Amino acid sequence: MHELSICQSLIKQITSVALECSAQRVTSITVAIGALSGVEAELLKNAYPIASAGTVAENAELIIEALPVRVKCNQCGSESDALPNKLVCKKCGDWRTTLLSGDELMLMSVELEKIQETKVIH
Amino acid sequence: MCDTCGCNITHGNENLIRPGGKLEKTESGKEAVTVLHSLLHENDHTAQHNREHFDQHNVLAINLMSSPGAGKTSLLEATIQQLDDNIRIAVIEGDLETENDAERIRKHGVKAIQITTGSACHLDAHMIHQALHNINLAEFDVVFIENVGNLVCPASFDLGQHQNVVLLSVPEGDDKPAKYPVMFRTADLVMISKSDLLPVLDDFKVAKAKSYLRDIASVAPIIELSSKDKSGMPLWLDWIRQQVEKRKKHLEQSVD
Numbered sequence: 001m002h003e004l005s006i007c008q009s010l011i012k013q014i015t016s017v018a019l020e021c022s023a024q025r026v027t028s029i030t031v032a033i034g035a036l037s038g039v040e041a042e043l044l045k046n047a048y049p050i051a052s053a054g055t056v057a058e059n060a061e062l063i064i065e066a067l068p069v070r071v072k073c074n075q076c077g078s079e080s081d082a083l084p085n086k087l088v089c090k091k092c093g094d095w096r097t098t099l100l101s102g103d104e105l106m107l108m109s110v111e112l113e114k115i116q117e118t119k120v121i122h
Numbered sequence: 123m124c125d126t127c128g129c130n131i132t133h134g135n136e137n138l139i140r141p142g143g144k145l146e147k148t149e150s151g152k153e154a155v156t157v158l159h160s161l162l163h164e165n166d167h168t169a170q171h172n173r174e175h176f177d178q179h180n181v182l183a184i185n186l187m188s189s190p191g192a193g194k195t196s197l198l199e200a201t202i203q204q205l206d207d208n209i210r211i212a213v214i215e216g217d218l219e220t221e222n223d224a225e226r227i228r229k230h231g232v233k234a235i236q237i238t239t240g241s242a243c244h245l246d247a248h249m250i251h252q253a254l255h256n257i258n259l260a261e262f263d264v265v266f267i268e269n270v271g272n273l274v275c276p277a278s279f280d281l282g283q284h285q286n287v288v289l290l291s292v293p294e295g296d297d298k299p300a301k302y303p304v305m306f307r308t309a310d311l312v313m314i315s316k317s318d319l320l321p322v323l324d325d326f327k328v329a330k331a332k333s334y335l336r337d338i339a340s341v342a343p344i345i346e347l348s349s350k351d352k353s354g355m356p357l358w359l360d361w362i363r364q365q366v367e368k369r370k371k372h373l374e375q376s377v378d
Contacts, residue, residue, distance in 0.1 A: 002244055002275035010161050017155055027152055031161065038278040038304040039161070071339065085303040087339040095336040103307075105278070107157045114153060 003043035006105075007051035014110055018056045023112035028061040030109045034102035035069050035084045060110075069102030165279055168247035172254065172282025179259035182369045183267060184362075185281055187305065188289035189298075190271030193315040195223045196349040197289065197358075198266055202230045204352070205359055209366060212262045214253045216245040216270045223268065233257065244275035247282055263366060273298065277305040285310045285365055288342075292319040292326045299334040306335060309342045311361060318348035 010031070018026055033039055041064045052058045071082045073089035074097060080090035084102070088095045160166055176183045186194045198213060205211065212233040215223040224236035235253045237245060250267065257265070267283060269276040288309035290298050293316060299306040306312065312335060314328060332344055345361070347354030 002242075002278060005242070005246070006161050006278070009164050013157065013159055013161075013163060017157060021153065021155060023153070036304055036307065038274070084338075085300045085334075086337050087303075088337060095339055096341070097339045099339070103304075105161045107159045107161055107163075109154050109156045112153045112155060 003039060004047040004051060006039060007044055007047040010107060011051045011055055011057055013107055014057045014060075015055055017110055018112060021112055021114070023056070023114050025113040026057040026060040026110055027113055028063055028111040029057065029107070030063040030065060032065045032067050032104050032106045032108050034067040034104045036099070036103040037105040039105055041066065057110075065108070067101050067104050070100040071097035072100050073097050162278065162280070165247045168251055169280035169282040172247055172250050173284070175254060175259065176265065176282060176284070177373060179262075180370060180373060181259050181262055181265055182285070182362075182366050183265045183281075183283040184285045184287055184365070185267045185269060185276075185283035186287050186289065187269045187273075187276050187308070188271060188291070188315070189273045189294060192271070192289040192291035192294065193349055194268050194271070194289060195226055197313070197315065197347070198227060198268065199230060200349040200352065200355060201266075201358070201362070202227070202232050204355055205362065209264055209362070210262045212257050212265045214245075214250065214257075214265060214267045216249070216268060218242070218270065233262070239270060243270060243272050244279050245269050245281060246279045250281045264362065273302040273305045277302075277308050284369060287311045287313060289313045289315045290331060291315045292317060292323050296326045296328070296331040297334055299331065299338060299340070303338045306340060307338050309340060312340070312342045312344045313358070314344060314346045316348060316350070317346040317354060318351045320346075 014026055014029060033041055044064065045062060048062045052060065069082045069084055070079060071087050071089065072079045073092060073094055075094040076089060076092040078089060078091040079100060087097050087099065089097055188194055202211060213227045215234055215236045216239060217223055218239055218241065221236045224234040227234035235256050237249050237253055245267065267281055286308045288306055290312060292314065314331060320326060328346060345354050345357045347358055
């Protein structure tokens with residue numbers, strides 16, 4: 001279950017983005033995951049509350065976008081959707097293909113709530 | 123691939139990622155910050171550091187991965203016995219518990235560092251970085267990293283290695299590449315280990331294993347090998363020699 005350590009690394013990145021932007025709270029996080037990334041979206045979601053507890057990202061909404069597996073055929077050049085364990089060209093059937101998308105494991109964006117300026121009255 | 127120049131944005135995913143794509147969301151009153159970093163950014167950064175460390179000392183790093191019991195340690199023992207003396211080897215062993223594997227390697231007079239991960243199911247770049255503090259790389263030509271036996275998690279973590287070797291042992295069955303595509307896609311070389319069992323376990327078809335590997339668009343060469351009867355060893359040793367040479371040439375060129 002490596003999703004917990006990946007989630008902890010995600011929290012580290014989010015914390016530093018929030019700090020750079022002087023944000024008070026992170027309200028949502030969007031990550032993109034391909035089926036060939038080796039990370040299960042559900043497990044990442046389960047790990048998130050544990051990894052984010054006590055951090056600026058606690059209670060933030062975790063949005064996971066699943067990216068499709070797509071390949072380009074090195075022989076006939078056509079692009080097609082594929083299954084994680086069947087990366088062959090749909091058009092000509094050749095196995096020599098290049099992965100266009102599907103192995104991503106990316107933090108796309110974070111939504112931040114900024115600190116409100118407060119006036120100090122003496 | 124890095125996280126800073128945008129080279130992780132490919133033709134296949136850019137419509138989803140670029141501003142205006144469906145992942146670019148903004149809500150009033152809040153600020154949306156686009157990050158576009160790998161979730162493994164920190165690990166990848168340390169892995170790159172490890173790789174530079176290996177390169178500085180002309181060391182080839184090979185990451186061995188497989189399920190538990192596929193014969194990684196036996197392969198290393200056979201390799202130590204048969205590989206040319208002028209290729210100096212060190213081994214980093216990863217297991218959840220025990221020094222057993224490191225001790226097996228040390229019995230052959232080879233430097234071995236054991237990493238015990240506790241409950242962690244994989245090695246990561248930071249663990250390798252720590253282990254490298256205990257190895258004088260100037261004394262070695264090849265460092266083998268024997269990963270934790272697991273066909274899932276180790277696939278996601280770059281350690282700073284130059285080559286990934288994935289073992290598929292005959293008793294496991296020939297359809298493992300179809301079941302664990304992420305792992306087998308990382309392989310630069312696939313080894314069908316315990317090949318001496320092929321006559322007994324005749325439901326394992328080498329041709330089928332190869333066909334499953336082609337299905338995941340793997341171009342990795344495949345070697346059938348038995349650490350027990352030593353068949354296939356010459357091919358494996360040749361592969362190591364070729365990689366050592368390739369590394370040296372690559373580094374000479376980058377110096378020029």
